Amino acid sequence: MDFDWTAEEQEIKSRVASVLDEKTRLELEDLEEADLDGVKRITAACMRKLADVGYLALGTGPGARGRAMALIAAQEELARVSGSLFLSIETSARLFGGVLAGFGTSDAAREISESLARGELIGALAASEPEHPPFPDGTGTGAVPDRGGYLLTGRKNYVTNALIADWLAVVGDVGERPAVFLVGPHLPGVAIGPRLKTVGYNGLAVSVIELNQVKVPETHVLGPFDDRSPLDFLRLVQDQMLTVAAIGLLQRIVAATRDYTHAHERGGKPVFRFQEIRFKLADMLTLCQSAQFLAYRAGWLYSADDTEAETVLHCAKVFAAEASEQAAAMAMQVMAGHGYLAGNPVERAYREAKLTGIAGTTSEIARMSIADDLLKEYGG
Amino acid sequence: MDFALTDEQRMFKEQVLKFARKEIAPRAQAQDLKGEFDRDSWNRLGEFGILGLHFPEEFGGSGADVMTSVLAAEALGEAGVDGGLTLSYGAHTYLCADTIFSHGSDAQKREYVPRLARGEWIGCMGLTEPGAGSDVASLRTRAERKGNSWVLNGTKMFITNGSIADVAVIYARTGSGRGQQDLSAFIVRKGTPGFSVSRNLNKMGVKTSPTSELVFEDCVIPAENLLGGEGEGFLMALQTVEWDRSTLLAPFLGAISFLIQRCTRYAQERVQFGRPIASFQAVKHKIADMKIFLEAARSLVYRIAWCKDQGRPLNHLEAAIAKLFIGDWSLKPTSDALLVLGGYGYCHEYDVERIFRDSRLAPIGGGTSDIQKVLISRLM
Numbered sequence: 001m002d003f004d005w006t007a008e009e010q011e012i013k014s015r016v017a018s019v020l021d022e023k024t025r026l027e028l029e030d031l032e033e034a035d036l037d038g039v040k041r042i043t044a045a046c047m048r049k050l051a052d053v054g055y056l057a058l059g060t061g062p063g064a065r066g067r068a069m070a071l072i073a074a075q076e077e078l079a080r081v082s083g084s085l086f087l088s089i090e091t092s093a094r095l096f097g098g099v100l101a102g103f104g105t106s107d108a109a110r111e112i113s114e115s116l117a118r119g120e121l122i123g124a125l126a127a128s129e130p131e132h133p134p135f136p137d138g139t140g141t142g143a144v145p146d147r148g149g150y151l152l153t154g155r156k157n158y159v160t161n162a163l164i165a166d167w168l169a170v171v172g173d174v175g176e177r178p179a180v181f182l183v184g185p186h187l188p189g190v191a192i193g194p195r196l197k198t199v200g201y202n203g204l205a206v207s208v209i210e211l212n213q214v215k216v217p218e219t220h221v222l223g224p225f226d227d228r229s230p231l232d233f234l235r236l237v238q239d240q241m242l243t244v245a246a247i248g249l250l251q252r253i254v255a256a257t258r259d260y261t262h263a264h265e266r267g268g269k270p271v272f273r274f275q276e277i278r279f280k281l282a283d284m285l286t287l288c289q290s291a292q293f294l295a296y297r298a299g300w301l302y303s304a305d306d307t308e309a310e311t312v313l314h315c316a317k318v319f320a321a322e323a324s325e326q327a328a329a330m331a332m333q334v335m336a337g338h339g340y341l342a343g344n345p346v347e348r349a350y351r352e353a354k355l356t357g358i359a360g361t362t363s364e365i366a367r368m369s370i371a372d373d374l375l376k377e378y379g380g
Numbered sequence: 381m382d383f384a385l386t387d388e389q390r391m392f393k394e395q396v397l398k399f400a401r402k403e404i405a406p407r408a409q410a411q412d413l414k415g416e417f418d419r420d421s422w423n424r425l426g427e428f429g430i431l432g433l434h435f436p437e438e439f440g441g442s443g444a445d446v447m448t449s450v451l452a453a454e455a456l457g458e459a460g461v462d463g464g465l466t467l468s469y470g471a472h473t474y475l476c477a478d479t480i481f482s483h484g485s486d487a488q489k490r491e492y493v494p495r496l497a498r499g500e501w502i503g504c505m506g507l508t509e510p511g512a513g514s515d516v517a518s519l520r521t522r523a524e525r526k527g528n529s530w531v532l533n534g535t536k537m538f539i540t541n542g543s544i545a546d547v548a549v550i551y552a553r554t555g556s557g558r559g560q561q562d563l564s565a566f567i568v569r570k571g572t573p574g575f576s577v578s579r580n581l582n583k584m585g586v587k588t589s590p591t592s593e594l595v596f597e598d599c600v601i602p603a604e605n606l607l608g609g610e611g612e613g614f615l616m617a618l619q620t621v622e623w624d625r626s627t628l629l630a631p632f633l634g635a636i637s638f639l640i641q642r643c644t645r646y647a648q649e650r651v652q653f654g655r656p657i658a659s660f661q662a663v664k665h666k667i668a669d670m671k672i673f674l675e676a677a678r679s680l681v682y683r684i685a686w687c688k689d690q691g692r693p694l695n696h697l698e699a700a701i702a703k704l705f706i707g708d709w710s711l712k713p714t715s716d717a718l719l720v721l722g723g724y725g726y727c728h729e730y731d732v733e734r735i736f737r738d739s740r741l742a743p744i745g746g747g748t749s750d751i752q753k754v755l756i757s758r759l760m
Contacts, residue, residue, distance in 0.1 A: 001447065002382040003683050009381065069381050258760060278757035279750070283708075285760050286701045290709075293679035300383045315675040318668075364661075370671050371664035378644040379658065 009073040015053035016077040024049070028082040031203035032348065036195060039205050040164040043088050044122060050078070051119025056093045060117075061101030062233050068303035072244060072296060079248025083352050084203025086248060090241040091160045092116065096123025096169045098237050099180050099222060103230050108219040112167055112182065124165035126156035126209050127234065141172035141211065143181065149217040150174065152181050152189075155210050158359075162192050162207035169222075170211065171231065178231055179223030181216045189214035200352035236310065238360040239317050240302070243295050246320035246356040249349055250288040250327055256345040257281060257331040260338070271334070280330045287323035294319055311373045314366040321356035321363055328353040383679070385451070392444075393451040399428055400459030408462040408588075412734050415587040417544055421465055426499020430456075431473055435481060439489060440497030450630045450685040457634020458641075460731060463738025464588030466631035467745075471540035471589075472496065474623035476503030479549050480567065483608035483616050488567065492547055504545035506536035506594055507617055513538075514751040516560070516614065521596065523552040523566060528603045530566060532574070532596040542592025543577045546570045550596070551613045563613035567605045574599030585737030618694075624746045625699040626685040629706050632742055633681060635735050636674040636710070639717040642732060643667050646721055657720075666716040673713045677706050697759040704752035707743030714739045 005013065020028075024046065031042045050056055055078070058064075059071030071094075079086040093116065100113040100123075115121050129140050141154025154172055162168070162185075170181045185192055191210040198206060223230065258281060261272035271277050298316040301309040328350040332339040339346040357363040385393075404421045411418040425431050434449045435441025444452075456466050477496035480503075481489055495501040512518035521534025532552055536542070548568045555562025568575055574597045581591045608616060644667060647658035657663045680702035687695060717732045718725035725732045743749040 001384060001682070001686050003686050005381055073381075254760075272757075275754075279753040281760060282700075282704065282753035282756035285756055286704050289698075289701050290676045290680060290705050293683065294676045296381055297383050297675070297679050300381060304384065311671070312675055315668075315672040319672050319676050364665075367665045367668035368661065370668035371658075374640055374667055374671060375644050375648060375658055375664075378641045379648040 005073055006069075009070050012054070012058065012070055012074045013077050016050070016055055016074045019046070019049045019053055019055075020077065020081045025081060028085055028203075031082060031084055034203065036163055036205060039203060040122075042203075043085060043164060044119075046085055047089060047092070047122065048119035050089065051117065056089070056097065056119055057117040060094060060097045062098070063102060065305060066303055068240075068299045069296070072240075072299040075241070075244045076247060076251075076292075079244050080251040081248070082203065083245055083249055083252075084201045086245055087201060087241070088122075088161055088164075088204055090245075091125060092123040092165070094237050094241055095125040095234060096165075096167065099125070099169055099230060099234060100182075102233060103180065103222045103225070104182075105222075106219040108217075109182065109222065121166035122161055122164050123167050123169065124159055124161035125169045125171070125234065126159045126162070127171040127231075128157045128159075130155060130157055139171060139173055139178075141170065143172050143174050143179065143216070143221075145174075146215065149215055150181065150221060152183070152211050152214040152216050155208065157208055158196070158206055159209050160204055160206050162209055163195055163205040168209065170209070171234075174224040177224035177226065178228055179221055179225065180230065181214075182220040182222070183211070183214060183216060187214055200348065200355055235361065236302070236313065239313055239366075240299065242356050242360045243298070243313070243317045243320045246317075246324045246353075247288075247292050247295050249324045249352055249356075250284075250291055250320070252345060253324070253327045253331045253349045254281070254284050254288050256349070257284060257334050260335055260346075264335075264338070277334055280334055284327040284330055287327050291316070291320040291323045308373075311370055314361065314370050317356065317361065318363045318366045318370075321353075324349075324353040324356060383682075385447070389448050389451055392448055393455045396428075396430065396452045396455035397459050400456050400461050403428075404456070404465070405460035408460060408465070409729070409731055409734065411588045412462050412464065413728060415582075417468065417588055417590055418465060421461075422468070422499055422502070425465075425469060426497075431469060431499045432477070432493070432497020433473070435477070435493060435497050439481065440494035446626060446685040446688040447682065449627050450681060453627045453630035454634040454637075457631035458637040459634070460638050461631070462586070462588055462734060463631060463635065463741065464586040467586045467628075467741070468502075468541050468589040470623070470628040470631070471505060472503045472545075474627055475505035475620050476541075476545075476547060476549050478623060479505065479565065479616055479620060480547075480607065482619065483565070483612070484567075485604070487604070488607070492567065496547065501546035502541055502544050503547045503549070504539055504541035505620070506539045506542070506548055506550040508536065508538050510535055510537045510593075514747055516563070516617070517558045519551065519553060519563065521550070521552040523554050523564060525554070525603070526600075529600045530603060530606065532566065532568070532599040532601065534596050535578075536594040536596075538581070539592050539594050540589055542594050543580050543590045548575075548594070549607065550594075551617060552596075554610050554613075560614035561611045563617070564610050565607040565613040565616050566601060567607055568596075568599065568601055572599055572601060585734070585740055587737075621696075621699060621747075622684065622688050622694045625694075625702050626681055626688060628746060629681050629702060629742075632706050632710060632739060633674060633678055635739060636670055636677070636713055639713065639732060639735060640667065640670045640674070643670065643717050643720045646724075663720055666720055669716055670713040673709055677702075677709070680705055696755060700747075700752040700755040700759070703747060704743075704749050704756065707749045707752070710739050710742050
């Protein structure tokens with residue numbers, strides 16, 4: 001047992017932190033208000049910088065399971081600075097990049113994967129559909145063989161990076177077998193909708209994608225697979241990154257609230273001196289640290305290929321999601337009118353906090369899964 | 381970062397679990413209903429080696445590390461041992477015997493520790509008073525030096541094991557001021573003239589652990605019963621916090637594991653509307669929430685134990701967070717367990733009701749949740 005980061009984990013944390021200097025942080029403030037061009041410019045620039053310190057290639061793909069703790073160490077540094085950038089980059093590097101690294105065997109897939117690790121392109125994963133959860137048993141998106149490739153047809157919802165991506169990884173079925181199709185956004189038959197307005201994480205470019213008889217060459221198809229393990233892998237990666245996003249959010253909330261309570265005065269003294277305020281801060285930090293160590297342990301179980309890894313990851317995701325919502329509500333109460341103003345870090349956090357419980361495996365589905373695991377283990 | 385237990389630690393936890401399920405837990409419910417300390421179970425704990433686990437062999441122990449001690453305490457809770465017995469064990473081993481072992485003279489250690497480690501003698505610790513709990517500055521019990529003796533006068537309140545203890549570590553003022561440097565610790569033997577138990581308190585939970593008021597009226601003890609140096613009492617009391625936030629919190633973790641197992645079995649057996657209640661989402665969610673709490677709490681407690689094993693000074697912020705989290709956040713899972721069992725859960729005959737009552741001590745004993753919030757906000 002060792003509750004300290006290893007030297008390697010510390011080192012990658014420092015490298016990521018070095019990229020996120022004051023100038024970059026100011027740019028990232030602009031990201032939340034940026035138009036599409038701005039989002040693409042800021043995201044691409046940060047991606048290149050993070051590629052230089054090895055962030056994008058870190059722990060990517062199912063083969064890199066053993067390096068999960070180094071990945072979490074690095075992710076946490078980015079997540080606590082900008083949630084939008086974190087989710088965008090993780091979608092590109094760990095979801096899009098992960099499926100390529102783990103299941104892409106063609107030269108084309110390898111080339112895309114290498115460019116991705118160098119920060120030269122942005123990827124997106126199109127999995128969720130109007131009538132299906134992100135990684136269902138059978139999707140509404142289907143492909144039929146067609147002269148050395150496939151014709152892909154379907155509709156995908158809530159695709160992060162859709163409007164700034166150079167490549168889309170589209171989850172679909174060939175018959176009853178799942179596959180992942182690498183699709184260029186400008187291919188004939190691909191229609192990307194307008195940017196969706198979301199409650200939080202406004203620095204993301206999220207949209208819907210329509211695919212109508214899109215011709216995908218065989219070299220750009222991962223699968224079809226005999227089982228659903230690639231999709232299980234993607235679901236796990238998505239839950240893990242959303243958990244870390246919530247941890248980063250919790251850290252931002254605690255820091256912003258603590259600073260405010262020391263700087264803001266009422267009755268001639270900093271509001272921090274009022275017990276009710278201090279107690280809220282204590283609860284917020286307790287939620288933050290509890291979520292943090294639960295996420296670390298979930299990551300470690302994954303790295304150790306432990307049988308309980310998925311159960312504990314679900315625990316971590318639900319807890320982090322709800323902890324960030326609770327902490328954001330407390331922070332808003334502490335900051336009162338000031339916190340309620342648009343653009344305030346706590347107002348932003350309040351909006352962003354809602355995402356973790358509804359994206360990826362929802363808190364309801366996660367709870368069902370946790371209980372099913374327990375009933376299987378003890379209920380007999 | 382690495383959360384792996386050693387093979388020895390895992391195996392020992394299993395051994396304790398098996399032993400406690402067979403030898404101790406079957407007696408717990410009846411003892412709780414009677415509200416009596418179970419000397420027979422106590423002796424079995426002593427014979428198994430639990431009561432002196434971390435002491436060196438020459439002092440009657442096994443030389444276990446703190447993590448192993450935490451796992452043993454957790455296993456007792458998981459086996460269904462009542463919170464009264466585990467509290468008596470915690471107060472005896474870590475607040476009394478360990479204080480003598482860590483600060484006593486060689487003669488004191490040899491006289492007291494082996495007997496306490498074997499469970500032949502029972503120990504208690506007296507710090508809290510009717511008018512002073514967390515507010516140590518208000519302690520009024522005094523010890524006056526008279527020749528080769530100390531004379532103690534004062535009253536101690538809420539003393540775990542008070543009425544059954546053969547040996548008590550008592551904190552009293554020796555200086556003229558109210559400061560920390562004026563506090564000293566003494567060993568007081570049962571039967572010493574002037575030392576009496578004025579009453580046992582009838583409590584909501586942990587009923588098999590006697591909680592007493594102790595009175596010292598011109599109680600004369602030999603000068604050599606001073607523990608450590610004069611004025612060192614406060615630091616000794618502070619050092620017990622390391623145990624309080626690790627081994628004394630561990631049975632609460634175990635109790636939640638027990639509840640999960642109890643509820644999963646019950647939910648599969650109990651049929652309503654023609655199907656097991658385990659098939660209802662609301663029941664599953666309650667079971668899942670127990671697991672989520674357990675996983676979040678576990679890392680916080682293990683972290684304190686690991687730090688102590690590394691020889692690091694206690695991080696008071698981390699310790700307070702662990703205590704606050706288990707104290708305040710354990711209410712819901714213990715209440716949920718009661719609800720899963722419905723009417724049966726409300727009956728004294730069922731152990732979930734006992735655990736619900738026992739767990740209410742967590743936000744009160746050993747420093748209330750409010751005090752933890754004061755500490756956390758001061759240190760953050």
